[in-house]
Every structure is written in structure tokens, then in C-alpha cells.
Amino acid sequence: MDKLIVSFDRALRVISGVAFASRPSPAARIGQDALTQAERRHSAGLMRVNHVGEICAQALYESQGxxxxxxxxRKQFEHAAREEEDHLAWTAERLEELGSHPSMLNPLWYGMSYALGVIAAQMGDSHSLGFVVETEKQVESHLASHLQRLPLADQKSRVVVEQMRQDEIDHGAAAQSLGAADMPLPMRQAMRAMSKVMTSVAYYI
Structure with a gap:
């Protein structure tokens, strides 16, 4: 019962946007940007997508762990979740600086991701770790594309995304070292399709 209460409390905090970074934001060392209104809206859309990705990461690591x-x-999931909470806090802070808001569908994203994490965990640790490896590969590629799409003047968002990208690479490598199994091609394709839906919707809502 205690574990259930802790999980429920954690879910409520994540969905409501309460996150505490253990590391300072990489953007803290960057001065104020001079973005046009169009650039600001575009950056906000991309950072909202990234924030949703961190909501999903918290749900996945919580359920898989x-x-x-x-x-x-379990300890690897706990360690990765701690660093992902840094990402959650950094992206939330950046959204606020851009005068925007998190996705209104965060409860849905969290619930769907938690269910996926449970399914992955029930397949055994090696397959659960394989799910992490494939997820992190896709997230790293997604973040690399954001570095191409973010306005050049938005250095604050860019340094946050780059640090997130490096952390995701490390999480995937750690999962691989623990004996991750390769994910079947249909599963990888389904994950890409779901990710495309999420990123398309979260950019706007």
C-alpha cells in the first residue's frame, strides 16, 4: 500500500508539473535571447514536445522499475528517472520563459506511457531494457532533429536539448550494458508511429 501511495503521489506531481532538478539548467549560463514572436512560438512548440517526452519518461521508468x-x-531505472526529472524541470522552466504552457494532455501521455512500461516489464528485464534502448535511440534522433529546427537565436533551448540528448545516449548505453534484448522490427515501427502522433499533437496542445 505504501508503494502504491508513493507511485500515485509521484504521478500527480509529474502531471501537475512539479519537478526538482538535481543539476542546474544548462540554460542558466546563457543570457536573454532576442527572439521574434514567430520564433518564440516555434521554440515553445518544440519544447512542449520535449516536456511531454519527459512526462512519458517518468511514467515509463516508474512502471518498468x-x-x-x-x-x-531497478537501480538503473531509478538513476535514469532522476536525470530525466532534471530534463522535466529544465523544459518546464524554458516553457515558462517562452511565455507558453505544458501540454494539456499530460495526464493522457502519462497514463499511456505507464501502461506501456508495465507491458514491457512483464516481458522480462532483458526485453524491458531493450525497450529502453530503442526508446532512447528514437529520442536521441528526435532531439537531434530539434537542434536543426530550433531558431539559431534560441541558444537557451538549444543547450538544454543538447544536454538532454547526451543523457539519453548514456541511458541507452547503460541499458544495453545490462543485457538488453533486441526489439522486433514490428515493435520498433509501432513505437515510431506512436511517437509521431504524440509529437504532432503536443506541438500545438
């Missing part, structure tokens, strides 16, 4: 069988796997 809870149902892991090996202590080493």
Missing part, C-alpha cells in the same frame, strides 16, 4: 525482477535493473 516497479516491475523489474533484478535489483540492478
Amino acid at each position: 516497479r516491475f523489474s525482477r533484478e535489483e540492478s535493473t
Whole structure:
């Protein structure tokens, strides 16, 4: 019961946007930007997508860690979730600086991701870790594309996205080192399709 209460409390905090960074935001060392209104809206849309990605990451790591069988796997999920919470806090802060808001569908994104994490965990630790490896590959590619799409003048968003990208690479490598199994092609394709839907919707809502 205690674990259930803790999980519920964590879900409420994540969905409501309460996140605490253990590391200072990379954007803290960058001065104020001079963005046009159009650039500001575009940056906000991209950072809202990234914020949703961190909502999903919290849900995935929470559920996968809870149902892991090996202590080493559980500890890796806990470590990755801690760094992902930094990302959650950084993207929320950047959205506020851009005068925008998080996705209004955050409860939906969290719930869907938590369910996916449970399914992955039930397949066994190696497959659950394989899900992480594939997820992080797709997220790293997605963040790299954002570095191409963000306005050049938006250095604050760019440094945040770059640090997130580096962290995602590390999370994938850590999962691989613990014995991740390769994900079947249909599963990888389904994950890409779901990601495309999420990113398309979250940019606007």
C-alpha cells in the first residue's frame, strides 16, 4: 500500500508539473535571447514536445522499475528517472520563459506511457531494457532533429536539448550494458508511429 501511495503521489506531481532538478539548467549560463514572436512560438512548440517526452519518461521508468525482477535493473531505472526529472524541470522552466504552457494532455501521455512500461516489464528485464534502448535511440534522433529546427537565436533551448540528448545516449548505453534484448522490427515501427502522433499533437496542445 505504501508503494502504491508513493507511485500515485509521484504521478500527480509529474502531471501537475512539479519537478526538482538535481543539476542546474544548462540554460542558466546563457543570457536573454532576442527572439521574434514567430520564433518564440516555434521554440515553445518544440519544447512542449520535449516536456511531454519527459512526462512519458517518468511514467515509463516508474512502471518498468516497479516491475523489474533484478535489483540492478531497478537501480538503473531509478538513476535514469532522476536525470530525466532534471530534463522535466529544465523544459518546464524554458516553457515558462517562452511565455507558453505544458501540454494539456499530460495526464493522457502519462497514463499511456505507464501502461506501456508495465507491458514491457512483464516481458522480462532483458526485453524491458531493450525497450529502453530503442526508446532512447528514437529520442536521441528526435532531439537531434530539434537542434536543426530550433531558431539559431534560441541558444537557451538549444543547450538544454543538447544536454538532454547526451543523457539519453548514456541511458541507452547503460541499458544495453545490462543485457538488453533486441526489439522486433514490428515493435520498433509501432513505437515510431506512436511517437509521431504524440509529437504532432503536443506541438500545438
